[in-house]
Amino acid sequence: MSYYDIDAILTDAEKVPCKFELDVPELGYLDNNPAQPLKSGTTIGLPLWLAELLALANRVPSTADEDAKSFVSLNLPPALSNEVMSALKADPRAVPLRDQSHNFYGLGTRMLDLFEEKEICAVLRRTFVTRAADIALHAGKAGATDDMGVGAGEEFLRGLEEWERKLFKKAHDGAKGTKEWMEGVKKH
């Protein structure tokens, strides 16, 4: 990850479900309950940068025989839930990834850094490669027709998350550059 990468910064802001491991006074408003302390066991969506910090930091044990515990325990975000993974396993093309998260794969890699989930890693890679083939086809068509494929293409673009949009642009630029050269060679 690089310091000034906008996509990485936006991925950092994605909300991840966190279960609080202790009562926190005066944070009840996070759970729509401002009069009460935030109860241990409550699950709240926190931005990834904060969630990671709280999950990895250890708090001082309150008694000598208690193990060091973290403030919150992390869970996988809905975008990487079992339901989404099953849907992707069934047909990677049928899921509009952008509706899950604008930075679906970016979020995926961040979560895979924190959780050793070989299964999710395999599903994400297969999904990426399978959908990439579709992206190449659409981008090739769009590159050959000059517009970015208005109409059916627009609908297709809408379902793509950020990595995929970048991939689409690369494939499109390649097709367009070749077409322009092929047409230009006849002229001079």
Added chain:
Amino acid sequence: MDIDDILREVDPASQSIPAETRDLQALTRAWVAERSSPELLRWPADGLFERVNDRIKQQIERVEEMTGDMDPKTNFALIVIQTELERFKYLVRSYLRARIAKIDQHTLHYLSSPDMRARLSETEQAYATRHQALLHNHYLSSFLSAFPPALQNLNDSAGNISMIDTPDTDTAVFIRLLKDSLVEGRGTDGDGIMDGKNGDIIILRWSDAKPLVDSGRAEVI
């Protein structure tokens, strides 16, 4: 004269490939490599660019002489010479611009260690240093000086992430093997190894390709 020079002069293989072709091949290869690799490559140490630039200057002088004498017979030769001159200038310009683009993108990285600095030509080092100084002064006068002192650095590495951006040397590249070579590339589920043949065109990580390219066994394409 060294014995190697004598041997070379009597070696028909190097005689039949003229020095001009060799320099053009080297220049073209350097240009393609610089355009296609994710990090700045070493400035050629053998004086290739100094040599090419000198010859471009000489050719420009020749063009001026030829333009003076208006013999229509030399007219076509002049067109040919000028066309070729423009092609050479394009190669040199594009090469230099590709390098400056990389230096601009990761200035602090390339200035950060003697090893990295050694990749830049003298002119490029001067450019990078001045450019960074100008930029830093501009940042200071327009906003940085309003920050608390602890936040004014441009090279912090707090929070596990360095402010000095570096190129991703694991980015994939295309190379062509120039000799039969064993090619090893790191992969996700397993590492790849293949008995590469001269002419193979291979995708692998730049960090794995670099040793092959540096040793002249492969070229970036």
Added chain:
Amino acid sequence: MALPLPSGLVPAEVAFLCEMEMITIVPRQRLESIPMLSGNTPALRPPRRADLPLWLALLLKKQRRANIVPPPWLLPASLQEIIHIETNVDPQAFSPPPPPPMRSDGRGIARPYAVTTTTTTSSGRGGGGYGNANGRDEDPNTKELILAPPFLPSCTQDAPSGYLPYHWLEIAETLLAHAADDIPNAPEVRALLRDLQEVRAAKMRGSTQHLEGGGGVLNLRGVGAMELAESRGFVLGVVDGVRKLGASIEASRREEELERGDDGGDESDDDMEL
């Protein structure tokens, strides 16, 4: 911005590169040798054939000073043979590139197109040149320069038929656009080229479908420069994406291998962070 182009040559740059390929011409007028930066051109004496870089050959052609001899691989029979190889002999891979051209070294031994330049850094090396007979490759003072496209004679009249050289598509399109009258049966050549392009484009698309394991090396032997320029951003984007998605799995695999004492990968984990 110093250079507003993506990493890797774009199609227009590939076309520039291909114009350095040598091509055979038949001059229609005398032309004295011209002192160019890349060496003197041969003196042209009709009807003696000569090899020139494509850009110069086209200049002569446009001024009707020369005709172009199409490379043997661009003839209909050759293209048909290549299509047969592409579709029937090995439907997965690209047809093989031309064998590396060899030439005699004057002692009856064929040698590849390469030059060895020895840079003598210090005279103190004395007779160092003697011991190098078979160790040239390893000598740090010796730098061998091996020629590669567009500096190999793969588009002259002597080029082999039945093999597509690296710049095949650009050369073919350029010749069809500017020297169609020099190409026997140009309409058929044009049609065969379209077929070839289609067959090979499908192979290029297919090449990314086996990438999810992130194998480390992928050989695309035989691919052409323009095909590569068209798909480069996409293919490399897929490879990089798979690598990033698998980065944590790869790091833990390396840790395990290190613990088991495997000698599988000799790289450290230092550069695996992402």
